[in-house]
Amino acid sequence: MIQTRKLALACPQCGSPDIFYSCTPNCCYNHVCADCQTTFEPATRLRGGAVTGIIPPDPLPDATDPTTECAKCTSNAVYTTQDGSVVCGDCGTLLTLEITQIAPGA
Ligand SMILES: [Zn+2]
């Protein structure tokens, strides 16, 4: 079994871990940095390979926690494993996280 934790993102501009998800998955993946107000959208790419036996984080992420979408099945159940890999909790696909649409704050 593979224990996971909530997806952790760092601001691409200042490196702060205080990131909030400001939209909803059926709209976009716009995130905001609490420190410098930079906005960005995380996305995933297939890394190759898949794993089984993923245990979702406990507690599950809430609505403002960073999230993104699985490049394969479009699930929002994208988590980080203990070795720092990004994986889809629904289909088990190993993913690479990318930061797109970076708009630096004031
Ligand atoms: Zn920042």
Ligand SMILES: [Zn+2]
């Ligand atoms: Zn998936």
